[in-house]
Amino acid sequence: MIRKLSILVLSMAALAPAFAMDAARSEAKQVIALQIGETLYVFKDGLMAKESKFGSVIHLSKGEVVQTTDGKSIMTMGNEVARLNALLNKSHGN
Numbered sequence: 306m307i308r309k310l311s312i313l314v315l316s317m318a319a320l321a322p323a324f325a326m327d328a329a330r331s332e333a334k335q336v337i338a339l340q341i342g343e344t345l346y347v348f349k350d351g352l353m354a355k356e357s358k359f360g361s362v363i364h365l366s367k368g369e370v371v372q373t374t375d376g377k378s379i380m381t382m383g384n385e386v387a388r389l390n391a392l393l394n395k396s397h398g399n
Contacts (some may be wrong), residue, residue: 329356329392337379340372345379352383362390
C-alpha cells in the first residue's frame with residue numbers, strides 16, 4: 306500500500322510542471338524554445354520572460370540576445386520575472 310502511494314506521489318510530482326506551464330502558455334502570445342533547454346515567453350504586450358530548463362524563472366538583462374533552437378537571435382524586451390513566476394505558480398494553487 307505504501308509503495309502504491311509513493312508511486313502515485315512521484316507521478317503527480319512529475320506532472321506538476323506540465324500543469325504550471327499551461328497557465329503561462331495560455332497567457333503568452335508566443336512560446337519560443339531556446340538553446341540549452343530554456344523557454345522564452347512573449348506576452349501580448351510584447352514584453353518577455355525566460356524560464357530555465359528546470360522550470361524556474363530566469364532574469365533577463367535589458368536588450369539581452371537569446372538564441373533559439375533553430376539558430377535565430379532574438380533581442381529581448383522587458384523582464385517579466387514577476388508575471389511569469391505568478392503564472393507558473395498559478396496552477397500550483399499558490
